[in-house]
Structures are given as C-alpha cells and as structure tokens.
Amino acid sequence: MGRPKQLDWDGPTITFVIPWYGIEVAGGAELQCRRNAEELCARGVPAEVFTTTAGGLMSDWTAPAFPAGQDIVNGVRVHRFPVRERNSRIFDELNLRLMRGERLSLLEETVFVREIVGSDALEMAIAAERDQRLFIFIPYMFGTTYWGARVAGNAFMIPCLHDEAYAYMRLYRQLIETAHGLIFNSPAEQRLARRLYTLQPDRLLLLGEGVDLDIAGDAEAFREKYKIAGSFVLYAGRRDATKNTPLLLNYFQRYHQAGGELRLVCIGGPGEPLPAELTGNGAAVDLGFLPLEDKYNAYAAATVLCQPSLNESFSLVMMEAWSCGTPALVHSGCAVTREFSELSGAGLPFRTYDEFAGCLDWLQEHPSDAQQMGAAGVAYVRRHFTWDTITAHMVAFLRGRGGVAWH
C-alpha cells in the first residue's frame, strides 16, 4: 500500500465532535468518525477529536470508560472531557415515549436534550477554540452535537439521519436547519433531510463513506481456515431486532425447510443465538468476530451478502462485500440500501419470503449474472468511496464553506 495522496489544506484544525471515541467503541457513526479522522491525518490534513469519557451507546454514560485528557489513537489526537451529571430516569421515560411514537412538548424536548449525554467541559473547550478549529459534529441527536454546535458558530454536521422519532423533534429541526454545512451518507438520507427540513442546497454535500479497498478477499483462504464448503449466504454484523435479523433467520429457516441449498454463515455480533434447528444440521453457522482480513475473505467466498436492516444511513458491510465482488440481498423497505442497489446494479431487494427465496434461487441459477453484479459493485465502490475521493471531496466542501477567515 503506497502513501495516500496528500491534500492541500491551510485551514484550521478539523475537529470531529462525537459522544464516544475509541478503537473498541462500536457503532456505524463512531467508525465513520474515527476512519475519517485517521484518513485526513494520513493525507496531511490536521484532524483531531473532541469527545467525552463515556465508553459507548450501550455503556453507562456517566461512568468514565476513558480518562479525561489527551490521548493519541491511531495517530489522531483525541481530547476527552467528563460527562456532565444527568437524570437518566427522566431521559429514559422521555425516550420510551419517543420510541412509542409519541410527540414531546417543546419543554419535554428541552429536558430530553439536556439529559442526553453531554459535557460542560467539552462545550467550554469548543467555545474557547471556536476560532482556531473547524468543528464537524456527528451524529445529530446527542448533547455533544446539540449544545456543542450552538457554541461552535459555523458548525458542520454529519447527521447520520434516519426516519426515526428524534428526526421529527423541533429542537433537532432547528439544529439541522441552522448548520453551516451538512454532509450526507446516501441520496436517501439527503432526501429525507430535505423532506423534513428547510435546507439551502449549497450547504449540503452528498458524500458517502470511505471503504477500505486495500484488502483483496481470498475465498479459498476463508474456506480452508473455517472449513466452510459449498455456497453460502453471509450475514455480517450484530444480530438483533434493530438489524431485522429475526426476519432473516425466519426466512432462512423456511428456505432451508423448502430444500434450499445455500447455507447461512454469520460473522460479527454479538447477538441472538442462531436457532438450534439450523445449527444442528449445519445449515447455519456463527463464526463470531473475525480478524479484518478474514472478514474480507468471507465476503469474497460468499454467494451473496444479506443485509436485512431497515435502518441504514450507508451500510458499510454492503459496500465492503461489493468491494470484494459479492452481490447483496437487501430489504426493499430500506430506502438507502435499496437505492444503492439500484444505482450500482449490485444488489437485489426482497420484501417477502417468496422474493427472498426467489432471489437466492436466481443467484444460484445465474452465476455469470451474479458475477456481473459483483463486478458492478466493485466498480461502484471504487468510483465513489475510495478514501482519496472521500477525503478530497470533504476538504473541498469544507474549504468552500469555510468563509474568508482562513480560506
């Protein structure tokens, strides 16, 4: 792997603001933030991170998982600030009401954004350095973004927006509408934002995410190491209701009972265990977390990657599978993965069990067409989502929206 193409940047230090940060911190936005910061640094663009001491979405936010202060993570300087005291009981009650589809009053919304994870010290640091740094907030719904963007002035944001209850809150509408620049991960996400909010087109950048293309998947190495023979459907990621994996397991069980020949291989996790009826006869296998290289080898070995999730703002695993020449099977209820599949020609959408099974049969019966779909995926990812392309577009957008002070 050669040295990345260096970028010309004479502006302030690009500073990502995110509620939690670290190599071991899970989540799509968290990974996107970390990789963006690392890839910008690798191209000579000064990039740092402001975050809290919290350990992640599923952790106790007020219990520090990292010490406050400065740290270097994969070459990126990280500034961690303590989380402010919060009333988790009130927050949980309001959050539950949002999950049930209720709307909150404006006063309740204010309580919600006050009690979600945030940091007074982080806000003070942003206020103190607002002229020396260019702040990019990610994602939109946490206190680090809501309160941080207010003190930052010209705030950029990677909202990672979904069609969810938070997106309809009036305070978040105001936050997003007043952002200096918004960076979107997919056409569907940008369309959703334009449907929900009043946004000026010149403040928007449809960018996507960077995909690591340095690793060439080796199908044979995967089959040999994990003793996987025959054709299989791959699922990569956490297994729970938010990822719609119960539907995948239900459909796969029916497919298997109907005599379907493909096996199901699951990697990543954690999540619900696979049904004993599938694991008992070897129709499905859970390999757990794999090293990065093995994950790419699994992509390359699979007949198809299934992405049943309904709530994606990009789907990095789908792009990674495409980069290895493997087509995807996506749920047509997810506008993001469905649209990417149509634009690239590398994915098939299913809505019902019959379509799920029909697509698997079609891919098995048309191997050369499936290969062509995989090739379309490789071309699409290489065209739009190399790190050189992503970082160059981001820098050009930030420079264009930066104002006269440093441009």
Added chain:
Amino acid sequence: MSISEPADNLSSDTPPVDVAAIMRQVRRRISERQGPKVDQEIAQTLDVVNQQWDKVYEPLRLPPSQSQLGRAWNIFRTRIHHEVRGYLDPMIYRQTEFNSGVVRALNNLARRGQFAANEAEIESLRDEVIQLRERIRQLETRLEP
C-alpha cells in the same frame, strides 16, 4: 467523476445490471409457481362455501313408530322441537343472512381477482412508482436555483 466535482446523486453513468429487470424475472417465476396452486385452492374453498352457506338447520326426522308409547314420544319430541325452534329460528335467519352476504362478497372478489393484476405485477408497479418518484425528486433538485 473528477475529485473536484462531487457526484450530486452518487449514481452510475450506466448501471451494467438492470436490477428491476432481474426482479421482474424473479417475481414472474414466483407468480408462475404459486398462481395455479393458489387459484385452485381458492376455487375449491369457494365451491364448498357456495354449497354450504345456508345449511345451518337440520330438520327433525322422527322414525315411524307402531306403539302407543312410541307415537306419544314422537309427539312430545315434535312439540319440544317447535318450542326450541321458536327461539332458534330468528338466530338461524340472521346467521343465514350473514352467510349469504359473506359468500356473495367472496364470489365478487374472486371474479374481480381474475381480472386484476397479480401480486407480482403489483410489486413490479410499486417498484416503478418508487423509481419514477425518485427520478422526479432528482430532476426537481437539479431545477432548483
């Protein structure tokens, strides 16, 4: 795409694979496989309900009897039967009316179903509507100042 010109919609110039065309093939096969089976099942069920919808009352059948006791027993049973029917008949009438309405509606739906597009065609049309709607949004975006 040059790096200085970000794509406005992350599209491909010419997608080499027509996903919509593949899905039409998949849905046509589903339809071919399921269509006759489902139609046959519906036709058989309809046949049964068309024959049975008003068979809710079994008339009283009394075996002929030569003995005095037997005849008295039959008279007693007939009277009891008439008494009970006095209560049951209004309910039976309402149930029969309801059955007749349901069967009529099912027959109408089945007739319409023969002329309506099948599920796969509806799904294809839904795809097309989504694509056209998105195309319109993209064009609107381009037209905005």
